[in-house]
Amino acid sequence: xxxxxxxxxxxxxxxxxxxxxxxxxxxxxxxxxxxxxxxxxxxxxxxxxxxxxxxxxxxxxxxxxxxxxxxxxxxxxxxxxxxxxxxxxxxxxxxxxxxxxxxxxxxxxxxxxxxxxxxxxxxxxxxxxxxxxxxxxxxxxxxxxxxxxxxxxxxxxxxxxxxxxxxxxxxxxxxxxxxxxxxxxxxxxxxxxxxxxxx
Amino acid sequence: xxxxxxxxxxxxxxxxxxxxxxxxxxxxxxxxxxxxxxxxxxxxxxxxxxxxxxxxxxxxxxxxxxxxxxxxxxxxxxxxxxxxxxxxxxxxxxxxxxxxxxxxxxxxxxxxxxxxxxxxxxxxxxxxxxxxxxxxxxxxxxxxxxxxxxxxxxxxxxxxxxxxxxxxxxxxxxxxxxxxxxxxxxxxxxxxxxxxxxx
Numbered sequence: 216x217x218x219x220x221x222x223x224x225x226x227x228x229x230x231x232x233x234x235x236x237x238x239x240x241x242x243x244x245x246x247x248x249x250x251x252x253x254x255x256x257x258x259x260x261x262x263x264x265x266x267x268x269x270x271x272x273x274x275x276x277x278x279x280x281x282x283x284x285x286x287x288x289x290x291x292x293x294x295x296x297x298x299x300x301x302x303x304x305x306x307x308x309x310x311x312x313x314x315x316x317x318x319x320x321x322x323x324x325x326x327x328x329x330x331x332x333x334x335x336x337x338x339x340x341x342x343x344x345x346x347x348x349x350x351x352x353x354x355x356x357x358x359x360x361x362x363x364x365x366x367x368x369x370x371x372x373x374x375x376x377x378x379x380x381x382x383x384x385x386x387x388x389x390x391x392x393x394x395x396x397x398x399x400x401x402x403x404x405x406x407x408x409x410x411x412x413x414x
Numbered sequence: 415x416x417x418x419x420x421x422x423x424x425x426x427x428x429x430x431x432x433x434x435x436x437x438x439x440x441x442x443x444x445x446x447x448x449x450x451x452x453x454x455x456x457x458x459x460x461x462x463x464x465x466x467x468x469x470x471x472x473x474x475x476x477x478x479x480x481x482x483x484x485x486x487x488x489x490x491x492x493x494x495x496x497x498x499x500x501x502x503x504x505x506x507x508x509x510x511x512x513x514x515x516x517x518x519x520x521x522x523x524x525x526x527x528x529x530x531x532x533x534x535x536x537x538x539x540x541x542x543x544x545x546x547x548x549x550x551x552x553x554x555x556x557x558x559x560x561x562x563x564x565x566x567x568x569x570x571x572x573x574x575x576x577x578x579x580x581x582x583x584x585x586x587x588x589x590x591x592x593x594x595x596x597x598x599x600x601x602x603x604x605x606x607x608x609x610x611x612x613x
């Protein structure tokens with residue numbers, strides 16, 4: 216006999232297809248769903264379907280959105296003169312969690328990576344240049360990840376935007392808060408040293 | 415603004431309600447689902463609904479089943495004279511994976527645990543005694559986990575079944591295959607020593 220009966224096997228397969236979920240974890244999740252009350256299970260299934268149906272891309276910043284223009288772009292209180300450029304929609308969530316940033320975003324949906332065959336045309340660079348050309352825009356913050364691709368994408372974009380007379384900035388490098396000097400790699404420590412400020 | 419837009423937030427909540435899935439993993443899974451093709455997402459949602467709708471409990475062994483009587487109980491080739499008693503449906507899967515066991519099962523759906531207020535009446539002990547009373551049954555294998563509750567449930571059940579003239583056995587204790595003597599706890603090592611056999 217198979218390890219699972221078909222109905223359960225199918226659910227295990229679905230969970231196992233998710234990233235970072237192995238067969239054993241998938242089985243644990245599947246049995247968990249079987250033990251859920253009906254309402255929760257239906258809510259779960261419906262959340263999957265409706266998330267995919269309702270979530271669109273904002274035509275302004277390309278962030279994922281429930282509405283036509285996303286909440287941030289349509290918020291009167293957000294500062295439209297500052298654009299924070301990020302790789303993906305999840306980065307927007309990370310910034311929003313700080314509750315400190317009041318500007319708007321631009322989601323590239325990828326990074327320039329010749330190794331992976333991703334050219335500037337395949338991410339939303341062109342739209343960003345158009346947005347930055349608007350005279351209301353004063354600053355573009357490059358907030359791509361501190362990796363080789365993130366770095367080179369930031370440099371590439373800054374070269375396109377600086378000639379427009381817009382200030383281009385980059386996130387600070389340094390020690391993570393709560394970090395341990397002993398465990399910091401040399402490059403991070405060097406950047407933390409270079410970026411030191413008076414107290 | 416919230417960290418996620420409502421449609422995504424709802425999906426994140428659903429994933430985060432699963433065991434062992436934190437908010438960050440839940441967000442990763444939710445974005446993964448958003449990137450799925452339509453067919454996969456619908457299949458996922460439907461698998462949740464139909465697993466819960468189709469999965470019943472076999473009236474004989476109480477294992478989960480797609481059909482009225484489960485596949486194992488209705489299989490002519492399985493040896494009905496041996497009943498393997500396990501705590502939950504997942505344990506059946508573990509035994510089936512070995513492809514060595516040819517008897518049938520009895521799923522208790524829990525273990526006797528006075529600490530958690532679980533008495534023998536709340537698990538399927540009574541049904542097991544009825545099954546074991548049938549003259550075709552020759553052996554009952556107690557395959558509950560080697561924990562305090564598993565142990566005491568095994569002893570409790572064996573006292574009920576032995577008087578029926580049925581052989582009651584317990585899984586062997588010992589070193590796990592591929593295990594390391596150095597890392598084995600004393601109790602396991604002691605049981606492995608006690609259970610040694612001639613080679």
